[in-house]
Amino acid sequence: MNPIVKQLLIIVVIFGGAMSASAGLIWLERRLLSLWQDRYGPNRVGPFGLMQVVADMIKIFFKEDWIPPFADRMVFVVAPAMLVVSVLMSFAVLPVMPGIAVSDLNVGLLFFLGMSSLGVYGIALGGWASNNKYALLGAIRATAQMLSYEVFMGLALMGVVMISGSFNLGRIVVAQEKMWFCISQFPAMVVFIIAGFAETHRMPFDLPEAESELIAGFHTEYSGIKFGLFFVGEYLGVTMISAMIVTLFFGGWHGPLLPPIVWFLLKTLIFISGFILVRASLPRPRYDQLMAFGWKVLLPVALVNLLVTGAVMLAKGV
């Protein structure tokens, strides 16, 4: 096959896959939540209520595209797109099966961290441009939370990088052929998963939009498709973080019998469901408690993990 055509095909498939995954997630989350909450959830439109997503999309596309008169128009419009684009960009470095990734970047991991840092701009600017006090509070919370948890996220991953000797995500997966990093890098995995929740600002770290406190937080003033984009961004983030957990700690595409892509998707789906289960079961900590937990617990854990990993590697003489 022509390499350009092949590359285009990969881009289209991964882009389409990510977008439809985030759309499917809307359905999955609602059905799973209702399963755990003793109710039915959307089950009327199409088989198992699957077409509900389509119905919702049509609705949200046809809603009035309203911008509050007091908002900063330009930033207000750009902000949701920034969030979605930054998350979508990080899908580029994701190796879904051996040799298949949009870009086999040798600093893929750094690219991922960079893109997830950029995501905070979408939220901060969205909250700021809304010119609404609740949105402002949400945006401030989001910024503080995501910046702090970025630190532990990055630090937690350094152990993985040290062992695999590469920032290339494909090579990190290959390095897990014998043993998944979730065993050797257990503390790092825990820190990464928790930081991942904070990065996607999902329950219990959904403080930026804590509906009982801040109404809808940073996207209080948003409606229609712009509001929808924030949601797409959130679900893309959940998919991305789940995929990263799988890639970095659970052997990526590795697994017996089934083809690699199936393993990869299956593992990702399990972690996505985990995200939803956590949302169904936990209350929300307070903002200062969240920050204290990050700096006083996660940071030391990540640092000690790094230290121990280094010591072990030195002792083994790798």
Place this chain on the structure above:
Amino acid sequence: MTDQPEAIQEPIIDQLRARFADAILAQQQTKDNIPTLWCRPERIGELLRYAKTGVAQPFRQLYDLTAIDERWRTHRDGQPAADFTVVYHLLSHERNADLRIKVPLTGEFPRLPTATGIWSAANWYEREVWDMFGITFDGHPGLRRILLPATWQGHPLRKEHPARATEMGPFQLPEEKQIREEDALRLNPQEWGLDAKGGNTDLMLLNLGPQHPGTHGVFRIALLLDGEEIVQTVPEIGFHHRGAEKMAERQTWHTYIPYTDRIDYLGGVMNNLPYVLAVEKLAGITVPDRAKVIRVMLVELFRIASHLVWYGTFVQDVGAMSPVFYMFNDRERIFDIITAITGGRMHPSWFRIGGVAQDLPQGWEKLVEDFLRPMPEHLQSYNKAMMENSILKARTQGIGRMSLDEAIDWGVTGPNLRACGLEWDWRKKRPYSGYEQFEFEIPTAQCGDCYDRSLVRIEEIRQSLRIIEQCWKNMPAGPYKADHPLTTPPRKERTLKDIETLINHFLGVTWGPVLPPGEVSVGIEATKGNTSYYLISDGGIHSYRTRIRTPSFAHLQQLPELCRGLMVPDLLAIIGNLDYVMADVDR
């Protein structure tokens, strides 16, 4: 607030009479046997302070403060002349006794010194009296309208104020009026005593509500924030005001019952109970045992229903989204029973003067049994999921803490008071409707914070289950309605046998029962605290004055104290935890 033992009444009256001989104008005998003294307006502050601090076993709680427009009243035998009367209802937990002090006032818009310096709770109560009657309290820190909009003309509980739309002419909303009304809703920080330029930092003024997902109804709070830290809080209520007390003056004694259901709309027939108990006391009706036990059973079912709503919404305010569904499912099981018995769900209006509307249907035992069996296990699992969760503990322990003294000073009652360590439950202390025959405990806690208040309520659900089980096992046989001429609707069996009974029945049904003149106040341990109905009959088919003392009103007033120095999420946790219903606050 059933009849009080004579022994403890006399000393306080004697003490007050001895000390304030020149100030006390009269002693009034009321149907509820609460010692009632009339005091001169000039000495009232002194007398109240003495009752609060001077006597042994003092009256530390201002339970209620209200007024009566006396100008159209005909039966005032032995009472000092007055155009308006301000009534202070005091409560002593040590004595388990009440004291009612009345102050006669003359003139169209009389004045009286404030009691805010004596009880913190007096603040909102005095504002309400000003709002409703136009009585000015000199020295009050902010005598503004509280339940009605600032633009309201007149004081509705005055007798000359119209009660029906037909008395007021057609409603019109021209544009300039709409603009004026909307302007009046604008947040005016100066008027509310909020200073955004305090100290070195600029503070942020945040308007929370009246439309906000966390305020549990139409409730508005103006917050002064330093970052997310709360510097000052000013609650504004009244958006849910329906004029329930005014309506009582135009409905008959019987037709007012459905209005009571909607006072605390989560409490259903719990609201009927103090009202019908008060009316029965005025009428002198003794309710048969079966009716009493049916009432207790329904009331306790509603207590559980209300506590379940509180439980679910409270943990949802702290961020847990699932439990509310489990609790509403359980509540739905309660409503299945309520529907089978009454035909209604949230507002069955099932109690009648002298009994209940109908006998229990066949097969009710099975329904109650099916509800009782799985509940303890459900509660256990909710406890495990929520109350033992470390995030929830971190969010609620030590948050919104009140000491016992503060709680009493602010007029706090019910589970919120018990969470401060005082074992105080009227079902035990002053049993009504046959509660003395039931075995149950009064749960208490020590810290008075959000977590402890939750523990108390959850244990109350268990105790209510015990009471319902006893009702289910020991439902007495017999009539469900008293055999008394004032029972409404009256019994019909003998109407076709003699003309007197027929006439009585006819009048009771068409007109409504005519209650003898008198005053009575009956309080019960309702879902959220103590609710009492203070009824004054002038010998007619409607009440001359109905005062509804609700627990939510007092609890909400304390909010600024509870959340000072905390953060916005704490405020929402406290709001969710205090367990109020705006309909209960605003009436």
